[in-house]
Amino acid sequence: MDRKDFLQLFVLGTAAAATGCLGGCSSESKANDPTPPATGVDFTLDLTAPANAQLAAGTGFVYGASNRVLVAKTNGTYVALQASCTHEGVTLSFDSATSRVVCPRHGGTYSSTGAVLAGPPPAALKQYTVVQTGNLLRITG
Numbered sequence: 313m314d315r316k317d318f319l320q321l322f323v324l325g326t327a328a329a330a331t332g333c334l335g336g337c338s339s340e341s342k343a344n345d346p347t348p349p350a351t352g353v354d355f356t357l358d359l360t361a362p363a364n365a366q367l368a369a370g371t372g373f374v375y376g377a378s379n380r381v382l383v384a385k386t387n388g389t390y391v392a393l394q395a396s397c398t399h400e401g402v403t404l405s406f407d408s409a410t411s412r413v414v415c416p417r418h419g420g421t422y423s424s425t426g427a428v429l430a431g432p433p434p435a436a437l438k439q440y441t442v443v444q445t446g447n448l449l450r451i452t453g
């Protein structure tokens with residue numbers, strides 16, 4: 313290998329490292345390619361069930377519709393939102409202390425109505441209808 317070949321390899325390697333593409337750039341193609349929100353949702357939660365105790369107390373949340381909907385309680389009201397981040401489709405969680413929906417990947421933050429508050433998410437979360445009848449919550453949308 314002569315000096316010219318070495319320099320060409322060095323420059324190409326440096327460019328690849330700078331762009332983070334040494335192992336391929338397939339992860340970049342997932343950016344802004346979120347999981348679409350669930351449609352045709354219709355499920356019921358029993359607030360007296362042990363699995364929903366933290367939801368009923370307002371200290372936790374649950375997933376429904378095969379983990380595609382997040383149900384939480386904030387200020388005494390139940391809300392149901394798309395459970396996947398609109399940035400890259402990562403599963404979201406609900407912080408009961410702040411009443412915010414948070415994304416663990418890039419720190420995207422949503423309000424309890426699904427509006428984007430911070431971070432890279434390009435769109436709000438889909439909100440589902442919640443109707444409470446006694447100890448039952450029906451989530452549709």
Ligand code: FES
Nearest residue numbers: 397399415418420
């Ligand atoms: S995946 Fe990037 S903020 Fe959620």
